[in-house]
Amino acid sequence: xxxxxxxxxxxxxxxxxxxxxxxxxxxxxxxWARGTATQPLDVECLKPNADFxxxxxxxxxxxxxxxxxxxxxxxxxxxxxxDWLLLDNRYFEEQKLRRHLLHENRRGVFQALPGxxxxxxxxxxxxxxxxxxxxxxxxYCPTQNPDYVHNALTGRTxxxxxxxxxxxxxxxxxxxxxxxxxxxxxxGPDPNxxxxxxxxxxxxxxxxxxxxxxxxxxxxxxxxxxxEEKLREPVERRCQPRLKKYIERFLxxxxxxxxxxxxAPVERYNYFLQTTDEFHSRALRNRI
Numbered sequence: 203x204x205x206x207x208x209x210x211x212x213x214x215x216x217x218x219x220x221x222x223x224x225x226x227x228x229x230x231x232x233x234w235a236r237g238t239a240t241q242p243l244d245v246e247c248l249k250p251n252a253d254f255x256x257x258x259x260x261x262x263x264x265x266x267x268x269x270x271x272x273x274x275x276x277x278x279x280x281x282x283x284x285d286w287l288l289l290d291n292r293y294f295e296e297q298k299l300r301r302h303l304l305h306e307n308r309r310g311v312f313q314a315l316p317g318x319x320x321x322x323x324x325x326x327x328x329x330x331x332x333x334x335x336x337x338x339x340x341x342y343c344p345t346q347n348p349d350y351v352h353n354a355l356t357g358r359t360x361x362x363x364x365x366x367x368x369x370x371x372x373x374x375x376x377x378x379x380x381x382x383x384x385x386x387x388x389x390g391p392d393p394n395x396x397x398x399x400x401x402x403x404x405x406x407x408x409x410x411x412x413x414x415x416x417x418x419x420x421x422x423x424x425x426x427x428x429x430e431e432k433l434r435e436p437v438e439r440r441c442q443p444r445l446k447k448y449i450e451r452f453l454x455x456x457x458x459x460x461x462x463x464x465x466a467p468v469e470r471y472n473y474f475l476q477t478t479d480e481f482h483s484r485a486l487r488n489r490i
Contacts (some may be wrong), residue, residue: 244465245335248284252339256355261290264471276458281469287332287378296481297356300375300404303482311404311482312370313415318400320382326370329378330362341377353377375402385459396459398422405481407474414473419459 301312308347330351340354341398347365354375360373374382383405385396395418403411414422462468 224387245331246284248332248335250338251284251336254289255419256289256340257291259290261292263490275328277471278458278468279471280469282430283467284336285469286467287329287380289337289379293355293379296374296379298402299481300402303404304372307482309410309412310404312369312372312375313411314369314400315389315416317389318371318386319386321372321386322370323364323402325382326362326374326386329374333377336426351377371400371402375404381405385419387460392418395419407472 276281284382300311330341330343334343334351340353341361342354343349344359347359349361350359351362352359356376358376360376362369362370362373366373371382372386382400382401383403384400386399387394389397389399397418398415401411401415409422
């Protein structure tokens, strides 16, 4: 089988990354109900894309490389707000596969550990707000049932308010195209680390969700080529105390995630090679 170059776009939004140590934090969906919340991505500024032709739109060809000597970096770029959740003509096929995997291999694609409940509710609320604003012709809340959202592309309707009929992350995965990974700070032994506490991963790149759920960000990247030699030290340097020159005290440098701003979303480009055209395959468990 021909070798396929696959590109994974990791969308990082600060609304998905918050400290589990905050005790007086209220879920965003509850604040919206009272009309007191500020939407992190400010969807009201988005222009509805009512004329978008999804059936004739090919997946966007990402080409995030440049000429010259190769330098390994985190691959971070600023992301236009309207590009947070993209749609294309593969949406129908991929959503069919998502439903199949949820039914046939649920634990292999969907995991949510205790402590992730607020984050899962928040990400669902964010996705619903974005899609109903950006693509109102396909995603909308029925007037007679405002607690539900209808996906006209698949003909399915989901409850998006408590009490939920399905897990919020499971619903989110049947609205958006992207895989969803929720990293929560302090959800493990190290209060400064971010841990993978919930995920829907249809197309994992050489890793298996059942094995790595609950792992820290550092542990997740241990097997990445070049991580130990080139990326671990600068990432950890941002996470640990360090002595600033000429100042007799330690400064706590915040990690990359903690420095993200809600009104400045970014995206990350990551490459991997796979030997099959399947999105989700047991063969992909073998690291390349």
